[in-house]
Amino acid sequence: MKLWFQAVIVALCCILTGCADRLDLEHTSMILITGIDVSEEDNNDIQVFSKVLQFDEDASKKETNLSNQSKTLREARTNFNSESSGIVVAGKTQIFVVSKALLRKKDLYPYLDVYFRDAKNSNSALISVCDCSIKTLFEYKTPQQPVLTEYIRKLIEFGYAEEITVMTTMEKFHYMRFEKGLTPSITEIKPVKNTIKIMGTSLINSNGKCVELLNFKESALLLLLKNDTTNNMSYLFNLKIPPRDDTIQLNMNMKQGRPKIKTRYRKGKFHFDIRIPLEMEVTEVNVHIDFEKQETKLIRMIEQQLNRDLMKLIHKTQKRKIDPVGMGVYARAQQYNHFKGVQDHWTDAYGDAEFHITTDVKINRYGVIKGFVP
Numbered sequence: 188m189k190l191w192f193q194a195v196i197v198a199l200c201c202i203l204t205g206c207a208d209r210l211d212l213e214h215t216s217m218i219l220i221t222g223i224d225v226s227e228e229d230n231n232d233i234q235v236f237s238k239v240l241q242f243d244e245d246a247s248k249k250e251t252n253l254s255n256q257s258k259t260l261r262e263a264r265t266n267f268n269s270e271s272s273g274i275v276v277a278g279k280t281q282i283f284v285v286s287k288a289l290l291r292k293k294d295l296y297p298y299l300d301v302y303f304r305d306a307k308n309s310n311s312a313l314i315s316v317c318d319c320s321i322k323t324l325f326e327y328k329t330p331q332q333p334v335l336t337e338y339i340r341k342l343i344e345f346g347y348a349e350e351i352t353v354m355t356t357m358e359k360f361h362y363m364r365f366e367k368g369l370t371p372s373i374t375e376i377k378p379v380k381n382t383i384k385i386m387g388t389s390l391i392n393s394n395g396k397c398v399e400l401l402n403f404k405e406s407a408l409l410l411l412l413k414n415d416t417t418n419n420m421s422y423l424f425n426l427k428i429p430p431r432d433d434t435i436q437l438n439m440n441m442k443q444g445r446p447k448i449k450t451r452y453r454k455g456k457f458h459f460d461i462r463i464p465l466e467m468e469v470t471e472v473n474v475h476i477d478f479e480k481q482e483t484k485l486i487r488m489i490e491q492q493l494n495r496d497l498m499k500l501i502h503k504t505q506k507r508k509i510d511p512v513g514m515g516v517y518a519r520a521q522q523y524n525h526f527k528g529v530q531d532h533w534t535d536a537y538g539d540a541e542f543h544i545t546t547d548v549k550i551n552r553y554g555v556i557k558g559f560v561p
Contacts, residue, residue: 211337216240216251218266218277219336221260222284222321233289233298235263236321238336238558239275250334252325261301277302280312280334283357285317287375287389289396294395303521304359310358313343314398316389318377318388327378339383343374346385350410351418353388364395367530370516372409375400391508392535398507399502408500411463412512416443422472431474438471439489448514450521457518457525457540463495468552478553486548487530493546501542506521507528 216239226232236254253270257263260271267275283302285295302308305481317324327335347354355363355373362370370392389405390399401531404423410416419440426435444464451458467489478485504511515533519526529536 194508208385209391216275217276217279218264219250220282220284220339221277221280221288222324223260223289224286224319225289225292225322225497226256228256232258234321235260236325237263237267238325246263252327259301261305273290274414276307276424278307278309281307282339283312283314284315284317284321284324284339284376286321287316288320290316290391290397292387292396294389296395299360303361309514310356310361312357313340314355314357314360314373315339316373316375317345318375318386319364324378327383331508337374339354341486342383342385346374348417350407350418351387352385352406353410353415366471366513367533368510368517368519369482369513369527370509370534371395371510372401373512373558376393388511390505390507390511391503392509398509404496405503405505408497409511411441411443412446412497412500414443414446419468422493424489424492426485426492426551428476428484433474435490436471437485439470440468440470442466442468448501450514450517451524452525452529457514457522457536459514459517459542461497462542462549463497464546465549467548467550469550469554478550482550486550490546490548493548494544497544497546498542501544505538505540508538510537514540 210463212421216374218242220238222236224236226234233256234254235257236252240249252274253267255263258265261379264275264277264374280302283299289295299509302310302312325335341418343354345354346352353372355371359374360371363369368423370393372388374385375389377386378384386399386400387403388409389397389402392398407420408424411420419442422439422441424435424437424439427433428435428439442465444466447462449460451460466507476485512531512538514531515526518533519530
């Protein structure tokens with residue numbers, strides 16, 4: 188009886204080891220980067236491109252470009268299997284790129300459904316917009332021949348660290364797409380001569396289409412409002428301090444405190460009062476300034492320029508009916524009854540909202556030298 192019981196246990200262990208669906212590495216082709224573009228033949232289809240890493244010892248090239256025309260990404264991967272020497276897997280995808288031409292015409296989210304629904308796919312891949320055809324991007328080469336996937340990933344990560352763009356993963360995009368008080372924002376890139384450059388931050392409306400591009404300065408302000416800065420932010424101020432007639436160019440490192448945002452509802456509109464504390468350090472100045480005597484006036488001028496720049500960004504997003512900052516999240520938290528009535532068309536209510544922005548600047552250091560070196 189004991190022998191029979193032990194035999195059953197051994198048999199079950201052999202059956203339940205989980206190796207039935209084992210896939211050897213040398214039999215796989217791993218997708219590192221995927222891009223989608225408009226189809227020139229059928230408006231209902233998309234052109235799908237992937238760079239695939241092959242582990243087959245007999246493969247002449249370890250990295251291969253695959254492309255086909257499909258209706259969905261899952262169909263495209265099935266088609267890739269017909270021309271790949273290994274089974275194509277997407278679980279290690281690092282970068283997902285969509286062409287700006289496609290994003291201006293169609294909602295991106297339905298094409299990403301397979302990434303969110305299939306647990307074998309990665310949600311940590313970075314999403315970016317490319318202001319060129321995906322074919323051009325995938326054929327891009329430089330004399331140094333960097334690996335395209337790693338190059339784009341580092342480009343976005345370092346750009347985010349320097350506060351010149353955002354960094355959006357699949358998981359974060361899913362949240363932004365379905366959060367009613369927020370609209371998505373993703374990095375925009377473009378091949379320029381012998382390099383690939385970050386162009387800024389692409390803003391997506393509630394219909395999933397690209398409607399605006401923020402430059403580096405505007406992207407930095409967006410991160411400031413979102414409280415999403417990782418390091419000290421470099422910011423250039425162009426100031427005119429009386430009685431001087433010339434323009435003073437002053438570069439500052441800014442360390443942000445947590446913004447204080449209060450939401451009210453009056454006369455059929457949301458009113459947002461935003462106060463941002465900032466600690467600053469002077470890193471560069473183009474003319475001589477007596478900082479000790481001019482400090483009060485200088486701080487006031489810096490605050491005025493920051494307030495204007497921030498309001499200009501807010502008005503730009505209101506005009507486009509997009510809320511990349513996520514003011515709807517604050518409206519729901521502080522004025523839920525009023526937000527509930529407009530949550531399905533929040534961006535319209537956001538476009539009519541009133542804003543008051545105040546910055547509280549404190550200059551901690553003027554650099555390691557005194558005065559100005561001509």
